[in-house]
Amino acid sequence: MTARIAGRIGTIDRLGAVMASPTLIRLGAELAVEHRVGRRPVHPPYVMLQFAALARLARSAVRVELDLSNAATWTYARSVTIDAIRNHGLDVAPPGAVPPTWEQWRWFRDRTLSTDDGLGVLGREFPPLAVELARSIGQLASNGPGSLTHPDASRTVYGDGTIVRPIYQPPQAVRVHEADGSVTPRYPDPRTGRLLDHPAGRFDPDLAEHHGHLGPVLGHGYVAFHTRGAATYQRVVLGVDHIDAPGQEAACSLRLLADVARHARDGIQLVVYDGAFRGVHIDEVMRRHGYLVISKMPTSDGPDHALQAVRLGNGRMAKSYPLGLANHDTPTGACSHVLATINGRVVELDLDEGGDPVVVATPRRGPIKRSRRSDGRFHFNLGYDVQCPAGDFTVWLSPHGTAGNSARPENLRAVPDDDADSLRLRGLRSDAESFHANLKRTLLVDRAMSLGWRRGLLDIYAFALLNNAITESVAARGGTSTRGIRQGRR
DSSP states (O other): OOTTTTTOOOHHHHHHHHHHOHHHHHHHHTOOOOOOSSOOOSSOHHHHHHHHHHHHHHTOHHHHHHHHTSHHHHHHHHHHHHHHHHHTTOOOOOOOSSOOOHHHHHHHIIIIITSHHHHHHHHHHHHHHHHHHHHHTTOSOTTOSOOSSSOOGGGEEEEEEEEEOBSSOOOOOEEEEOTTSOEEEEEEOTTTOOEESSOSSOOOTTOEEEEETTEEEEEEEEEEEEEEOSSTTOEEEEEEEEEOSTTOHHHHHHHHHHHHHHHHGGGOOEEEEOTTOOHHHHHHHHHHHOOEEEEOOOOSOOOTTOEEEEEOTTSOEEEEEEEEEEEEEETTEEEEEEEEEETTEEEEEEEOTTSOEEEEEOOEEEEEEEEEOTTSOEEEEEEEEEOOTTOOEEEEEOOOOBTTBOHHHHHSOSSOTTSHHHHHHGGGHHHHHHHHHHHHHTSBTTBBOSSSHHHHHHHHHHHHHHHHHHHHHHHHHHTOOOSSSOOOOO
């Protein structure tokens, strides 16, 4: 084996990983299906999840049917699954003697998986299994390394949102004013021009216009959270969800994070996200879950009451947010220092010869303390070492906002952008973008191949199952698993 391909995972290995994944089989076992009449299904539900994951590998469900119809391929795939069931002591039926078909997959997708009940089961059961998988490779351990002052990568989760555009163009529509004053959309027939109540061709009824840094995009929004080990093939997808309305990415991410936190608990120290997490979201994560947050500082205008004319040491001007006075006693009396933040970091201000505020020092970030209030919510205090000719001292600052005002958590970051811990850990979020980019490569010309957000969410679950199956397969073969279910990367 050449050095270039050593340690890489090929198609056959990925097929075997999906068929042998105990996490996938256990998840499928939760999808109970009632059959009151008619012929009973040939395959148990987990086989349909395997089919879905393989569809992301082959980029086509029809292609999966063709591949598995080969007698040798299905014999191998079925034997791998049976071995996994036996080795892990799983209480499920074996796959059928004949390979699954696209029609069987479509029936199960439409009747079970893409329904509200089916997606509810996936949303409820996926995170605990994923957290268990992560812990089996040393991630999210409650007694793991790191601290709130200096979080560890193994106890860090990161997330991102993405927009998946549809393969079908949105239909042309016109607005018709009705006699009662209401406005109703009508759709011109492409051949006759007659206005119809419904579009004549196929279309996606769930499309929404989302706005991002590239402008408005018609599509479906989704979010995902992950954790990742230091070795290759050690990404674990912890949860995925659908953004139910434009502009709701952060709110959806908070709900998904709550699902993950319910099972990971103290295994998480830090959450990394992009600029969609603003002050109100950062404050919610810290207060509700007790986690630190790294997110990109906004580049828009500063909040109300922000100072607009603070001079840095290099002569450039910067915006700042006032924190007030830090007072301490000295042998000659009380001494005060004016503190503010610039780009999330605490600085000390003074007046220059012209009476303008200028940065004179940058206090060193010290320990981060966390306590829990009687209402169950967490409270953080950030320690900063302030230098003073009369004697250095430590000031404790709260990063939390007040009711209706999130300017403080927006501007006072527990782990600022230029902090050594931020530089060490924030790059993990790029892996979330990689996950979404690789997901879209499994679709047709990067477009959603399914109609509706429910089927689109199912595609993301399938890709997440493929990712996690490869992770646990590589870990099991390489001996990096620590207990229980075994695991590994991408």
